[in-house]
Amino acid sequence: MSEMIALSGLTRWFGPLCAVDGISLSVNKGEVLGFLGPNGAGKTTTMRMAAGYLEPSAGRAVIAGHDVATQPLAAKAALGYLPEGAPAYGDMTPEGFLKFVAGVRGLKGEAANTAIARAIARTDLAEVLGRPIDTLSKGFRRRVGLAQAILHDPPVLILDEPTDGLDPNQKHEVRRLIADMAAEKAIIVSTHILEEVEAVCSRAVIIARGRLLADGTAEELLARLPHHNAIRLGLASEDSEPARAALADLPGGGAVEVPAEGDGLRVLPGTAPPGDVMAAVMAALGTAGIRPREVYVERGRLDDVFRRITADPADAA
Amino acid sequence: MPNFLAPVWVIARRELAGYFATPVALVFIVIFLAVSGALTFYVGGFLERGQASLDAFFLFHPWLYLLLIPALSMRLWAEERKSGSAELLMTLPLSVSQAVLGKFLAAWAFAGVALALTFPMWLTVNILGDPDNGVIVAGYLGSFAMAGAFLAVGGCMSALTTNQVIAFILGAAVCFLFTMSGVDMVLDLFRAWAPPLIVDSVAGLSFLTHFNALSQGVIGLADVIFFASMIVFWQFATVLAVSRTRGA
DSSP: OOEEEEEEEEEEEETTEEEEEEEEEEEETTOEEEEEOOTTSSHHHHHHHHTTSSOOSEEEEEETTEETTTSHHHHHHTEEEEOTTOOOOTTSOHHHHHHHHHHHTTOOHHHHHHHHHHHHHHHTOGGGTTSOGGGSOHHHHHHHHHHHHHTTOOSEEEEESTTTTOOHHHHHHHHHHHHHHHTTSEEEEEESOHHHHHHHOSEEEEEETTEEEEEEOHHHHHTTSTTTTOEEEEOOGGGHHHHHHHHTTOTTOOOEEOOSSSSSEEEOOOSSOHHHHHHHHHHHHHHHTOOOSEEEEOOOOHHHHHHHHHHOGGGOO | OHHHHHHHHHHHHHHHHHHHHSTHHHHHHHHHHHHHHHIIIIISOHHHHOOSSSHHHHTTHHHHHHHHHHHHHTHHHHHHHHHTHHHHHHTSSOOHHHHHHHHHHHHHHHHHHHHHTTHHHHHHHHHHSOOOHHHHHHHHHHHHHHHHHHHHHHHHHHTTOSOHHHHHHHHHHHHHHHHHTTSHHHHHHHHTTSOHHHHHHHHHTOHHHHHHHHHTTOOOHHHHHHHHHHHHHHHHHHHHHHHHTTOO
16 A cells, blocks of 8 residues: 555634645655645644544545544554644653653563664754753754654654754754655655755645645646746846847747846746757857856746745635 | 553553652642641641541541642643643544543542551551551541542543643632532532432532541442542543544
8 A cells, every 4th residue: 555644625624714624635655745835824733633633624534544533543553743843741851751652652672662762863862861851952852752753663754844943954864864764654744944845855735724725746836937947048238138139039939038036038938848948049149149147947946836826825726 | 451551551650750750749748748737636636636536637638639639630631731742642542531541540649649648647546546447448548539539520620721720720619519519508508498309419429428428437339439430420521521622
């Protein structure tokens, strides 16, 4: 069975407020799904329903083949979950806390010790094992939460903002940890750091106002930008007008515009493949005797995709 | 059913260790011992009675518990929900009833420890006189059962709120109702108009009525069933209250 997480029509009302509105998605083994959305979009509520903490008003969640509503214990046994804010028992030490979680998860003796040692090594907690969790820094607390989530080596991981509050080195470590585990697990990671999506996720969904607005690989999401694969030219200012004239009727190319930010020109993608357009642009400029300072294909940034999709839901697909 | 009980013990052990990780345990035990001692000697006239019994000691337990047990039970669920660790607990593979039972057993065991530490009282009466130790054992068992009933009520109130102060006040208020319903002052209000059946029912719901019977050395089946069913009922209510927080 490769489909490890399946959410179908998950909906949750809080009184008159619909926090999550019919979210469906599935994550297969080997996939890391980035869960993106503005604050208050319903990310955490969706994850709580998937993890079995909140009951959905409608729809259902299936973890590793177990319906969260009807087989909660089996579903929870297959799941490692890092709740938002990485809560833990502050009066316990990380060591005591991990032993407690191992105990509840039914790990005993040698199996428990091995699991705890592995989780500690993977999250680099050795130096703070004996200190009360309340006295730890935010970064260490987050790692205690992560250690707890991966303790039983679950096939499914749901991590709510695993890198929040970590410094760049620690973020890098956590991303590497996720990437290391990705092959044999199905993982959902919520974040609002978009670079994280490109760094660790094989796919991303964007939700806003409780609705799923986009689902695809980073490349597919970037393709939604009108500037994606546009050719950007850096030009001396006196070359700008002649270049514009030279590029006006490019075979297979799109319109030529002056970018809102920066200088130079931008040739929007047209009917021809980007490589052909690039060749045509270079040929046209060569004929006109214009030497651009720089030429590159714009990929666009996920930030722009995110803003376009979440700022105006009316015209998002 | 070892599968049901295994996580219960894990929860109970953690919870019990939690009491001792903070000064809560020490403060509670010291106050419990000091106040129970003071009430026995100064208000109960333990020495003036000239009796080799612990009547004067047990007499005040319902009133002492009324204040102290809600202080013990208020954090059971309120703190868990406030700190967010409830989300962690409820997403671990265990049922709500296992978590509720584990927490209750830890609190009850802790109350038992506090109660057991009053053993110098028992030594004192045995040194000074020749008491009926059977009655004393019944008194201790009754007091322990009553502590369990108070804790079950308080734990349920704690599951209704994320605020420990509110949990304390609710717990004390409900316990107060269940205690006062056995006092003549309250029963007289009912005697004036209600048939004996109702008066007896109200009196029958009182911790006081049942505890007094036990502390006099009479281990009646009715009293044992009363405390047992109070504990079970309030555990069940707690499970409902905790489940409600996940509600759709």
